Amino acid sequence: MNIFFDVDDTIIAFNGVLRPHVREVFQRLVEDGHSIYIWSGVGLRWEVIDHNGLRPLVTDCFVKPVQNYREGLKTLGIPVEPDFCVDDHPELIRALGGEAIKAYFWVDDSDREMLRIYDVITEYARNHDGP
Ligand SMILES: [Mg+2]
Secondary structure (H helix, E strand, C coil), rough: EEEEEECCCEECCCCCCCCCCCHHHHHHHHHCCEEEEEECCCCCCCHHHHHHHHHCCEEEECCCCCCHHHHHHHCCCCCCCCEEEECCCCHHHHHHHHCCCCCCCCCCCCCCHHHHHHHHHHHHHCCCCCC
């Protein structure tokens, strides 16, 4: 599947620190045959990807629509259809599908949301013809 991850409050905290288990879960998803895309409403975020050593795991990076999501995929010229989105904004998930993740504002080493997301994606893929 083409799995799209938001950046702010999804994979990094307000201060840019990477959420626990992001790298490990990205690695497992790639090994499972999925493609990972990173997108953000505030622009291309390659610096976040590179700063955290995620580039080998990320297929591409896009600007995310912040309203009229379905229409925005076209107007922003996103060349890939998202099969599963992970975002702290539930309205995006309602429009495009996937799983809302608890917003990660503050650094919290005990946060296990990414592990939950991995399980949800795996279960979804199992019911929708795999990766
Ligand atoms: Mg966000």
